Amino acid sequence: MKLTDKKRMQILDAAEELFHSSGVEHTSMDQLALQAKVSKRTVYNHFATKDALFQAILQRMFDKLAQGGEVRFNVAEPIDQQLRRIAQDEVALLSSAAFLRVAKIAIMQVMQRPELAQLMSDSSLGCKRYIDNFLTDACTAGVLKIADIPFAGKQFIYQLKSFVFYPSLFGLEQQTPAQQAHIIDEAIALFLARYQIKPG
Amino acid sequence: MKLTDKKRMQILDAAEELFHSSGVEHTSMDQLALQAKVSKRTVYNHFATKDALFQAILQRMFDKLAQGGEVRFNVAEPIDQQLRRIAQDEVALLSSAAFLRVAKIAIMQVMQRPELAQLMSDSSLGCKRYIDNFLTDACTAGVLKIADIPFAGKQFIYQLKSFVFYPSLFGLEQQTPAQQAHIIDEAIALFLARYQIKPG
DNA sequence: TATATAAACTACACCGTGCAGTTTACATAT
DNA sequence: ATATGTAAACTGCACGGTGTAGTTTATATA
Missing domain, CATH: 1.10.357.10 (Tetracycline Repressor, domain 2)
Incomplete structure (x- = not known):
């Protein structure tokens, strides 16, 4: 697996975890980057905005359950x-x-x-x-x-x-x-x- | 009715409206004061914190339904x-x-x-x-x-x-x-x- | 050479406070 | 009754402190 894909997965995993435990509003992008063990800039290289990340999370979770x-x-x-x-x-x-x-x-x-x-x-x-x-x-x-x-x-x-x-x-x-x-x-x-x- | 009671009611009405339409998190105290046609300072004279206002709203609404x-x-x-x-x-x-x-x-x-x-x-x-x-x-x-x-x-x-x-x-x-x-x-x-x- | 990192930075929104000045409600004096 | 005093409540605005989205810059690494 390419590094960039691995990082992307780390970000999504962290987002799923934090969005669930703290809510979307109360999860900061800094906190999220920390949890993902990724720099904040990397988060923004993968997802343009917090909302885009949220959409991606929702999609991934639905796919998992489908x-x-x-x-x-x-x-x-x-x-x-x-x-x-x-x-x-x-x-x-x-x-x-x-x-x-x-x-x-x-x-x-x-x-x-x-x-x-x-x-x-x-x-x-x-x-x-x-x-x-x-x-x-x-x-x-x-x-x-x-x-x-x-x-x-x-x-x-x-x-x-x-x-x-x-x-x-x-x-x-x-x-x-x-x-x-x-x-x-x-x-x-x-x-x-x-x-x-x-x-x- | 005393002025202070009237203002208090305006605040509660505005809070009920805004908390419902925008959610508690997304309602700012400035916005709320504007909607209530009351100065922000007056809001804080009646309710020490946003959370106290939230509690009061919930109580009032439960009483209405009781x-x-x-x-x-x-x-x-x-x-x-x-x-x-x-x-x-x-x-x-x-x-x-x-x-x-x-x-x-x-x-x-x-x-x-x-x-x-x-x-x-x-x-x-x-x-x-x-x-x-x-x-x-x-x-x-x-x-x-x-x-x-x-x-x-x-x-x-x-x-x-x-x-x-x-x-x-x-x-x-x-x-x-x-x-x-x-x-x-x-x-x-x-x-x-x-x-x-x-x-x- | 492309991508990741770290850290500082910008821009903004928000909570809650302080204060000077104004309005309201009501009691007392004329 | 009318005028006046007064305490409580309201207003408007500026400000401190904080938190956060998103950007920039300079550096390290695969």
């Missing part, structure tokens, strides 16, 4: 098992340090500069990408009965977000794995009570 | 009607400009200074105050069957928050009254599908 497996509906497997896998993946994402970092940074900026709001809603992470297809297939197979599929998908995801994501985001309690399992179980129970077609 | 009726369980009335009244009150609160203002200001500060997180969770607004009692009574009356009442209460409230509050908070779309009614209906349907004891 991957993640897709769960496809399978008629042969019990629906609750499949939903549990989806929910487990989602909870793992929502409670991951990486996701919380980017979310905290992004949300703070969005709240300060509402014109960037679209950026957030556009980015489709986690099970949001495929849940509508999954539910459609489950309905077609006669396992679920849902009138408004996008709405129902939100109901499911929002359960997880509300119990797992927002409390962490606002610095309240984190959940233990046991609590997370309970949250997942209850979200599924709630969802299936409403939408599952009972056999028999 | 009122709100309590819905008590009534055996004679259908449970879905009662839940609808609770949900309507809650949605009205969550989508009110006053609540969104204080929430935005408070959350921005909490995210920047996590040590203040308790302040938010401690304040009990809306139906959070009484929903546990309501559900307990409904269970005792044999209308609902809930194992973990605080958890179920959260499930109900979080439905409303997720669809109504957070999208508004992050500057995404507002809901029309018709959409709000739909959200309420679906939240109740979901909740009762899981927890209602079917007659017969």
Whole structure:
């Protein structure tokens, strides 16, 4: 790896760390250069302004999170098992340090500069990408009965977000794995009570 | 009204406006004095520091929101009607400009200074105050069957928050009254599908 | 030879203070 | 009632101190 690329990475790593722990506003470029073990001039050789660096960080963090497996509906497997896998993946994402970092940074900026709001809603992470297809297939197979599929998908995801994501985001309690399992179980129970077609 | 009280109110009004639109950090005391039509020195005669002003704003806004009726369980009335009244009150609160203002200001500060997180969770607004009692009574009356009442209460409230509050908070779309009614209906349907004891 | 470094520098914005002079509210005297 | 005194509050402005984005310059290093 070329030296310049290595330095660039050091800068981005430091920015991610400091923007998260201290906020974008409270992170000075001097502090950042120090943390990156790079001269301030080098920072400015790579990024013209603080804002450009911020944009780059956001992009990199989104890219990191973009991957993640897709769960496809399978008629042969019990629906609750499949939903549990989806929910487990989602909870793992929502409670991951990486996701919380980017979310905290992004949300703070969005709240300060509402014109960037679209950026957030556009980015489709986690099970949001495929849940509508999954539910459609489950309905077609006669396992679920849902009138408004996008709405129902939100109901499911929002359960997880509300119990797992927002409390962490606002610095309240984190959940233990046991609590997370309970949250997942209850979200599924709630969802299936409403939408599952009972056999028999 | 005495002059000094009038000035104080002008300062608080300006602070509420600017803290909301620009954030606490990005509001300078000069700007604030200008908006309040008051000299900067007067601002400092009323509030020793910017932080003291911030605390006062938060207190005033919480006081404004503190009122709100309590819905008590009534055996004679259908449970879905009662839940609808609770949900309507809650949605009205969550989508009110006053609540969104204080929430935005408070959350921005909490995210920047996590040590203040308790302040938010401690304040009990809306139906959070009484929903546990309501559900307990409904269970005792044999209308609902809930194992973990605080958890179920959260499930109900979080439905409303997720669809109504957070999208508004992050500057995404507002809901029309018709959409709000739909959200309420679906939240109740979901909740009762899981927890209602079917007659017969 | 191109790039990194260190340190000093510029330009600016902001918090909070001090102070001289003015306005307001209200009590007391005529 | 009207005039006058007075204390409290407001104003406007300048200033100290601090922090920070971004630049410049001179030097070292791969």
